[in-house]
Amino acid sequence: LDKKVRQNNWEEGNFINYKKMSENLAIVRSRLNRPLTYAEKILYSHLDDPHGQEIERGVSYLRLRPDRVACQDATAQMAILQFMSAGMPSVANPTTVHCDHLIEAQVGGVKDLERAVSINKEVYDFLSSACAKYNIGFWKPGSGIIHQILLENYAFPGGLLIGTDSHTPNAGGLGMCAIGVGGADAVDVMANLPWELKAPKIIGVRLTGKLSGWTAPKDVILKVAGILTVKGGTGAIVEYHGPGAETISSTGMGTICNMGAEIGATTSLFPFNDRMYEYLAATKRKEIGDFARSYAKELREDEGAEYDQLIEINLSELEPHINGPFTPDLATPISKFAEAAKANGWPEEIKVGLIGSCTNSSYEDMTRAAAIARDAINHGIKAKSTFVVTPGSEQIRATIARDGQLQTFEEFGGVVLANACGPCIGQWDRKDVKKGEANTIISSYNRNFTGRNDGNPATHAFVTSPDLVVAMSIAGTLHFNPLTDKLKDKDGNEFLLAPPSGEALPSRGYDPGQDTYQAPPQDRASVNVQVSPTSDRLQILSPFNPWDGKDALGLPILIKAQGKTTTDHISMAGPWLKYRGHLDNISNNMLIGAINAANGEANSVKNQTTGQFDAVPAVARDYKAKGIKWVVVGDWNYGEGSSREHAALEPRHLGGLAIITRSFARIHETNLKKQGMLPLTFSDPADYDKIQPDDRVDIMCTELAVGKPITMRVHPKDGKPYEVKLLHTFNEAQLEWFKNGSALNTMAKQAKN
Numbered sequence: 033l034d035k036k037v038r039q040n041n042w043e044e045g046n047f048i049n050y051k052k053m054s055e056n057l058a059i060v061r062s063r064l065n066r067p068l069t070y071a072e073k074i075l076y077s078h079l080d081d082p083h084g085q086e087i088e089r090g091v092s093y094l095r096l097r098p099d100r101v102a103c104q105d106a107t108a109q110m111a112i113l114q115f116m117s118a119g120m121p122s123v124a125n126p127t128t129v130h131c132d133h134l135i136e137a138q139v140g141g142v143k144d145l146e147r148a149v150s151i152n153k154e155v156y157d158f159l160s161s162a163c164a165k166y167n168i169g170f171w172k173p174g175s176g177i178i179h180q181i182l183l184e185n186y187a188f189p190g191g192l193l194i195g196t197d198s199h200t201p202n203a204g205g206l207g208m209c210a211i212g213v214g215g216a217d218a219v220d221v222m223a224n225l226p227w228e229l230k231a232p233k234i235i236g237v238r239l240t241g242k243l244s245g246w247t248a249p250k251d252v253i254l255k256v257a258g259i260l261t262v263k264g265g266t267g268a269i270v271e272y273h274g275p276g277a278e279t280i281s282s283t284g285m286g287t288i289c290n291m292g293a294e295i296g297a298t299t300s301l302f303p304f305n306d307r308m309y310e311y312l313a314a315t316k317r318k319e320i321g322d323f324a325r326s327y328a329k330e331l332r333e334d335e336g337a338e339y340d341q342l343i344e345i346n347l348s349e350l351e352p353h354i355n356g357p358f359t360p361d362l363a364t365p366i367s368k369f370a371e372a373a374k375a376n377g378w379p380e381e382i383k384v385g386l387i388g389s390c391t392n393s394s395y396e397d398m399t400r401a402a403a404i405a406r407d408a409i410n411h412g413i414k415a416k417s418t419f420v421v422t423p424g425s426e427q428i429r430a431t432i433a434r435d436g437q438l439q440t441f442e443e444f445g446g447v448v449l450a451n452a453c454g455p456c457i458g459q460w461d462r463k464d465v466k467k468g469e470a471n472t473i474i475s476s477y478n479r480n481f482t483g484r485n486d487g488n489p490a491t492h493a494f495v496t497s498p499d500l501v502v503a504m505s506i507a508g509t510l511h512f513n514p515l516t517d518k519l520k521d522k523d524g525n526e527f528l529l530a531p532p533s534g535e536a537l538p539s540r541g542y543d544p545g546q547d548t549y550q551a552p553p554q555d556r557a558s559v560n561v562q563v564s565p566t567s568d569r570l571q572i573l574s575p576f577n578p579w580d581g582k583d584a585l586g587l588p589i590l591i592k593a594q595g596k597t598t599t600d601h602i603s604m605a606g607p608w609l610k611y612r613g614h615l616d617n618i619s620n621n622m623l624i625g626a627i628n629a630a631n632g633e634a635n636s637v638k639n640q641t642t643g644q645f646d647a648v649p650a651v652a653r654d655y656k657a658k659g660i661k662w663v664v665v666g667d668w669n670y671g672e673g674s675s676r677e678h679a680a681l682e683p684r685h686l687g688g689l690a691i692i693t694r695s696f697a698r699i700h701e702t703n704l705k706k707q708g709m710l711p712l713t714f715s716d717p718a719d720y721d722k723i724q725p726d727d728r729v730d731i732m733c734t735e736l737a738v739g740k741p742i743t744m745r746v747h748p749k750d751g752k753p754y755e756v757k758l759l760h761t762f763n764e765a766q767l768e769w770f771k772n773g774s775a776l777n778t779m780a781k782q783a784k785n
């Protein structure tokens with residue numbers, strides 16, 4: 033294991049550290065003394081402190097040292113802006129950025145890409161210059177979708193990767209433990225802080241038998257989603273194993289892991305096997321495959337490993353499935369699908385069939401899909417539905433262009449879009465139906481929530497394998513079953529489509545296509561990060577002020593929020609996504625969705641200095657201009673939802689000091705701490721009811737110490753002051769974050785010393 037094997041073909045100095053991993057694992061094994069699952073082995077071999085770390089699945093918080101970080105362009109902006117404020121010369125761990133989310137599908141690949149490059153120029157210029165400056169690999173727009181690029185270039189068996197996108201688990205198809213996180217987590221790893229994850233539970237999925245006919249790898253996850261539902265994987269890693277796993281291509285395993293995000297799983301993964309070796313060899317990483325073989329014993333589960341839950345699937349009996357509409361866990365086998373469509377009144381006509389996306393755009397997917405399309409063409413017919421292809425990467429596009437599948441799709445009536453997310457993330461200028469008009473689309477994507485693809489809440493979106501998308505698009509109706517129903521050829525003769533056949537890997541090798549990678553330059557010191565001071569989409573962050581060392585007296589309550597206050601209420605998405613790289617502009621959405629307990633309204637609070645009601649961000653800005661700090665009072669589980677760090681950055685930016693609640697969602701609580709805010713909870717939750725929106729409060733910051741409550745003195749508008757106790761979960765290191773103004777200020781300080 034002493035060999036120096038590079039993590040990938042792009043970076044010189046980053047090696048796969050199986051030696052260290054096996055040493056860490058030996059330490060943990062001697063402590064736990066029980067067989068381990070594969071996911072456990074990866075996690076525990078990446079512990080910051082294998083000797084001292086408490087390890088209990090579902091209970092302990094693991095402090096981990098991931099091998100890599102990957103960011104897509106929408107989330108990378110704030111992550112890099114924050115990283116910059118730590119004042120470090122380069123990222124501490126290998127990192128890449130991928131431009132895939134900001135390209136809107138309108139007319140077709142080339143034109144759409146050109147337009148995106150001009151509309152998003154300042155964002156791309158910023159990302160490309162910042163990547164050059166801080167030693168980050170930059171994948172330009174047109175290179176492809178983050179998860180496909182990771183599988184083709186960066187994933188390796190046994191590695192631990194975090195990515196700022198929920199479908200990062202796709203890399204589980206190469207035996208990597210790849211976890212989707214928020215930008216703040218990525219910043220930690222970029223800045224060399226250990227990354228925290230609650231020790232996941234492990235759900236085992238044992239596969240037996242062999243896929244055949246119309247059944248595709250996608251059907252495994254469509255079935256699992258039906259069993260576990262959208263919540264069933266929460267807090268757990270889904271670990272596939274058993275002899276059936278060997279029968280699925282590496283990219284097929286990627287598909288299965290990718291869509292595990294739809295059941296809320298922390299990640300999904302497969303053990304290292306020969307199919308992965310073949311894929312590594314085909315993508316010019318045979319050396320990694322050989323190295324993995326030498327460590328193979330630890331790249332799978334131990335015999336007798338115990339799972340918190342076990343699901344068994346016989347691939348030989350698995351039927352093709354179609355899931356949806358509106359939710360990915362409504363799984364219907366194809367034999368029952370027409371019946372279900374009729375019974376539920378789902379619009380019969382399929383308007384659009386879409387294949388590709390990060391979930392399903394491998395060479396195998398494309399060759400199988402093209403074989404079905406060719407079968408139809410040979411019978412003189414084409415797609416009845418509009419048919420759309422998004423290649424997952426430039427390499428896939430170039431390879432299928434060379435090998436003829438792309439031409440088949442075009443002959444079939446298809447439109448080939450840019451190598452990007454496009455309609456999968458709603459970047460789709462759809463013209464064929466009006467907003468609000470009920471209609472059906474079917475895709476090989478992973479997510480089909482209401483409005484996700486086209487912003488039309490009446491669109492019934494179904495997800496399935498690319499094979500079924502093509503077959504259903506030929507028939508143009510949801511009532512079709514390609515396994516049993518005949519089609520009519522151009523002369524009116526009936527025929528049955530042949531079951532698809534494809535190639536897992538291109539026999540002539542991959543064609544890399546255009547070079548879309550930008551490596552960091554040798555001389556990085558002279559690179560200037562490009563941010564226009566007049567930009568409304570990007571803004572350089574200035575470090576937050578450190579704590580002044582005093583108690584904070586007479587603070588107004590900006591809002592006493594009532595009921596559910598999720599990260600969407602705190603920092604809305606939708607049109608605000610545009611400002612994800614501009615803290616001051618996006619702060620105009622701060623808490624505008626939260627309900628004010630004083631009047632039951634959203635975005636209407638009293639400015640305590642003027643007595644006037646105004647929007648929440650406007651009042652916060654007025655306090656800030658007057659040098660007045662403020663607090664928020666919140667209810668149970670404040671900040672649940674996404675891990676977006678903007679929900680913590682915004683109150684800090686607009687001058688908030690503390691968020692005082694009945695309880696917090698944990699990730700949001702940590703995010704607040706990282707930004708130098710005080711997340712505090714009522715020691716007696718009933719105190720929430722006592723506090724009135726017009727009260728003023730004193731926060732005794734000087735009392736802050738690990739494990740001790742602090743005092744808040746409440747000054748009711750009319751009535752006598754009284755004290756309540758507030759709890760917090762700061763540890764020693766986190767208290768430094770508060771004192772220094774933020775976790776990044778702390779990093780910057782440490783870097784200087």
Ligand code: F3S
Nearest residue numbers: 199389390453456457
């Ligand atoms: Fe997400 Fe893009 Fe895939 S939007 S689901 S990464 S295609």
